[in-house]
Amino acid sequence: MPTALITGGTSGIGRATAELLHERGYRVAVTGRNPESIARARRELPPEVLVVRADARVTADTDALIESVREHFGSLDLLFLNAGVFRPAPVSEVTEEAFDEAVDVNFKGQYFTLQKALPLLTDGGSIVLTVGIVGADRGAPGATVVAATRGALLAMLPSLALELAPRGIRVNAVSPGSTETPLYDKLGVPAEARAAMSAGIPFQRFATGGEVAEVVAFLASDAARYVTGQEVTVAGGLGLGLGG
Template sequence: MTRLQNKTALITGGTSGIGLETARQFISEGARVAVTGTNPATIEKAKAVLGDDVLYIRADAGNVASQKEIADQIAAKFGKLDILFVNAGVAEFRTMDQWDEAAFDRSISVNVKGPFFLVQALLPVFSNKASIVLNTSVNAHIGMPNSSLYALTKAALLSLSKTLSGELLGRGIRVNAVSPGPVETPLHEKFGLDDAGKKAMADSIVAQIPLGRFGHVAEIAKAVVFLASDEASFTVGAELIIDGGMITL
């Protein structure tokens, strides 16, 4: 299909998981794509999937100066930007008494501060008729134990999707959000659990999902493709919850 033909797109955190699959689908729909990542090894693996025509940018998603550098590279490579998928993020789950200021600041920087200043840096580059999609989470809606900071950051990003919708619409920029439920991604490998711990966590999560399984990255990516495309030209400030019925049934 060619729903994104002649469009340029940037995906943050586009070298693994949801971001990588979204990049793959964007390319298959005709878009020229740039992705950001932090791990050189993961970037190399992404190249094997996406090919050499993609612009690969190594950048810290939580560093404000890096966001301006990303915008400069996009301007130099593409001249304009039609689509931004803000996908990079961190997910740390701790009890309230385990948080310290450094860990708090890191989650806020990557999940909220970086995205805010990336959008700001890209304002001169966006086309008139552009689309921004923010990757939030069902955790913005539910009181899951040990998710206080992660949920806080995702709720902030969801709020930003609403306020920026009003502020940027006059520039021709639509802003929307996807809120995935539990999805099978490499993110779950970063929780520091042994095999038994991973299985116990997975079983407890699946028990909360009416469909009885984790989501697949392709299911999230398809929603992002829709919101990024002209098919969603009348969709502004919306949130697509993709969670297997987790918070609605």
């Protein structure tokens, strides 16, 4: 039975991926740091799914997480590094505290989770990084910090894929566009603003978490056994036109 660890897996895309993989026969562990989303996940996810409170900023939490996964699963076939924070703000208003949090969660925390999980990853396993369409070649006002920190994951993708290729471990990234997750509620984005955003997407709607989860599942599967070092954009055609 294949196994998967999903950071940031108690809500949104991470949770949708956990549900999909569980349906397909995976043993799944998810992490979160928000007490409400952790409690909800423990109530609503299948009881076989391991829900672990872990703050990606805290090395001791990561050590405890990996030990828990080792005890429950013994090894890992998929590591989905999905945890992240996004607090939009113009450059003039970004605080050092917000900057440090984004670096610690979006990049440093994911990097060291990967490092500590590597001994558990089976040869031929899969690592998937969540990046997002705002990065090196696309931008949005107020997104400088998330672009830099998520983009750092994308920048290391080719080197990481080459380094782990001798073990047959594939490393890829998924970059969602606008997706129906609790994030927009947390940010207080009103319905009319979401409608305007949808109008700018060729498919005229946001993605569902399940649609992004399907791509993650593909990258983890044998169907993608010869795919590594790639970024898959899941954005309904956003950014393809001459006007962006």
